[in-house]
Amino acid sequence: MYNLKRILIGRPLKSHEAGEQKLNKKKALAILSSDALSSVAYGPEQILLVLVTVSTLAFWYSIPIAVGVLILLAALILSYRQIIFAYPHGGGAYVVSKSNLGTYPGLIAGGSLLVDYILTVAVSVSAGTDAITSAVPALHAYKVWIAVLFVLILTVLNLRGVTESASVLAYPVYLFVIALFILIGVGLFNIVTGKVSPELHTPIGTPVAGISLFLLLRAFSSGCSALTGVEAISNAIPNFKDPAPSNAAKTLMAMGTLLAILFSGIIILAYYYGIRPLAEVTVVSQIAEHTFGRNLIYYFIQGTTALILILAANTGYSAFPLLAVNLAKDKFIPRMFTVRGDRLGYSNGIIILGLLSIVLIIVFGANTEGLIPLYAVGVFIPFTLSQTGMMVKWIREKPPGWGGKLTINTIGALISFVVVLVFFMTKFSQVWPVLIFLPVMLFIFYQIRKHYDATAEQLRLSTCEPAMHVEGNVIILPVAGITHVVENSLNYAKALSAHQIIAVYVSFDREDEAAFEKKWKEWQPDIRLVTLYSPYRSIINPLSKFIDIIQHKAKETNYEVTVIIPQFIPKKGWQHALHNQSSLMIRTYLLYRKNVVVATVPYHLKK
Structure with a gap:
């Protein structure tokens, strides 16, 4: 197991090497923004899925x-930039809420994000697996195990260290960004040059019943x-190279800029191409096919999209x-x-994140589309x-320029609150679990x-009762036979200078009991044997x-009872x-008994 661990994870690192595991801005942008950037693949589609319920004219x-x-x-970007500098040690929404609103709001924020990161891994990997099985239908029956395999790979990569995982995962993220820039650039060129028919879309401002x-x-x-x-970078500030807050803020701005460009580009192309959301083909796939046809560039875009959906899970592993x-x-x-x-x-x-994500994938059969609203409201x-x-x-501290900062946060808070309310009003059947798991998590x-707190109070010398004075030791030695194992334990017991050693034999048969007593008397006549x-x-x-x-008897004379278990x-x-596993069961039971010392004396077999 040790050799397997070294192969999978690599050699152990010394504590002073922690600085070498910090991320530069390029690597941090790749692994911390993969979740946000991947949402470009389904965010615009979610808008169209609602509008199509009225008419395609509403697009x-x-x-x-x-x-x-x-x-x-x-x-949000401007607000989280302020959070990065105000709370440079990370923690994001949890630390901000706990520091300014109180413990309960902080725990609600922290609990929501913990669950959300688990959902991030499950939803992202499942979405990426769907993209793969759509391209290769023969793999559809194995999509749960494919998704589980991807989670295991991501888990191992992250166990190898932040820097190493970032070095591997950065390439697919940047390939996805390049692919979408090519798609958006060519698509906009086609629109500007009139290669896209105006009949494909409804003019802006058209009344729709x-x-x-x-x-x-x-x-x-x-x-x-x-x-x-979007919030992941503010949680992961300790992963950045120094100056960490400055590098984190620059990475956040870069992520926000990329997300805005890609999201806007997909929305514009979907509108001008008159893309209609379909169950079997994604919006991005339809745009790519309209722009390039089914050629090498199309499959490059689809392949990088599938990869980014899977790698979006890595944001969860980082945060x-x-x-x-x-x-x-x-x-x-x-x-x-x-x-x-x-x-x-x-x-x-x-x-723990990997295991819980695997459980979620298996329970939902890797069909986690219904979890997206829960995933969103959790953020x-x-x-x-x-x-x-x-x-x-800002209201409490009133630092220089606090008015502008307050305005940014007020706008963000109001819009975010409206989004939460709308989610609960329109998708209650999908987001109601929030009303259960949040109180449960707070209770836990x-x-x-x-x-x-109770443990600390009881262990503190100033508050604990004085330790009991021990006059001597009574040793109880459970035995199952006359063997080297028992002999080894008996020699150890004798070396403790105990007041009394009592061997205890539990028999299931009267004849066996008598035979064992006879053998013991011949072997260890000086050690008292009690048969039960x-x-x-x-x-x-x-x-x-x-x-x-x-x-009970030992307590009267301040003697300690020690049970030595041969194994x-x-x-x-x-x-x-x-x-x-008799010795294991005895030891497990006795560990929960008060005022009994339990010691195991191992005897290692040689073949």
């Missing part, structure tokens, strides 16, 4: 709706799914562990999330809270915090009752399954 509304999405994008403000808001909120992943670190430092989730692995990444967070709740938190911060967070008959063939129950009796260790790991 011109996609232009003003896209303008609204871009306004929100600008507000059945259009309502409610439907436009619904289309707008659906289009806002293109903004998922989830760092968010988990902040929550763990505040004692709301297990402390294991703060531990760095062999390659200096927060490997526990990476592994816009933290968006709303972080914007509101920054508003409170507080139970974990309560446990850590168990008519129900249980070892734990009679042994437990006997320990109770000894413990032999097979040479090969798989051989454990060939033996009963």
Whole structure:
């Protein structure tokens, strides 16, 4: 297992090598913006899917709706840029909300994002797998296992370290950006030169029966799914090379610019080409086919789109562990999330994210389209809270130029809040789980915090009861036969200078009990043997009752009770399954008994 781990993950890194695992702006842009950039592949389509319920004549509304999405994008980018400089140690929406709005809003933001990053991995990988199986229908029956395989590959890549995973994953992301720039550039050239028939689209401003403000808001909120992943950079500031805040801010602006250009380009081309959303063909695929036909460039665009959809999951791998670190430092989730692995990444967070994503993929059969609204609302709740938190911060601190900053955050908070409301009003059947998992997560967070606080209080020397004074030691040695294993444990017990050593044998048969007593008297006449008959063939129950009796007597004289458990260790790991696990069961049971010391004496077999 050790050799396999080294092959998959690489050699361990020393702690002082952490600086070498920081990201430059080019690599950070690739792995932290993959989620946001990939949403260009489905964000515009989500707008058209709502508008088509009225008529294809309503497609011109996609232009003003896209303008609204871009306004929100600008507000979010400018706001998160402020968050980066205000909270340079990362944490994003969780830290902002907790610092300015209180613990509950902070946990709502943090819990939403934790779940959202799990959904990011599951949805992105499933979407990418769909693109592959659409191109190769013979693989459709295996799409769940293909999706699981991709998650495992991404998990291993991220366990190898941030820098190494970024070096591998950066190329497909930039290839996707280049592919879409080619598509948008050629498409706009065709429009300008009149190669696209004006009959394919309805002129902007054409009256359309059945259009309502409610439907436009619904289309707008659906289009806002293109903004998922915008917050990832503010969570991952510690992954940047110094000066980290400055590099993170520049990367965020670059991501926002790219996202705005690509999103606008796809919307414009879809409008002018009169693209109609189809179940079996994506909008991007239709635009590419209209522009180039089914040639090499078309397949290049489709291939890079499939890759970016899969690699969008890497945003979750970059942001989830760092968010988990902040929550763990505040004692709301297990402390294991703060531990760095062999390659200096927060490997526990990476592994847990991968496992939960695989569970989600298997449960939903890699058909996670219905999770996209839940995925989007899980982002816009933290968006709303972080914007509101920054508003409170500017009003309270009033730094130079705070009026402009407050305006940006107010616009972002209001639009984000409207998006959340519209999601709940129009897609309640898909987003209602939020109303269940958020209270459940808050309850879990507080139970974990309560446990850590109680543990700290009990372990603190100033508050704990004084330790019991121990006069001596009574050793109980459960034995299953007369073997080298028992002999080894008995010699160890004798070396402890115990007040008394009691060997305990649990028998299921009276004749066997008498025979064992005779053998023991011949082998160890100086060691007291107690035999316990168990008519129900249980070892734990009679042994437990006997320990109770000894413990009661030992308490009167301030003696400690120690149970020494003999255990032999097979040479090969798989051989454990060939033996009963009596010693393991006894040890597990006794660990939860108060005032009993449990020690295991291993005896290693040689063949």
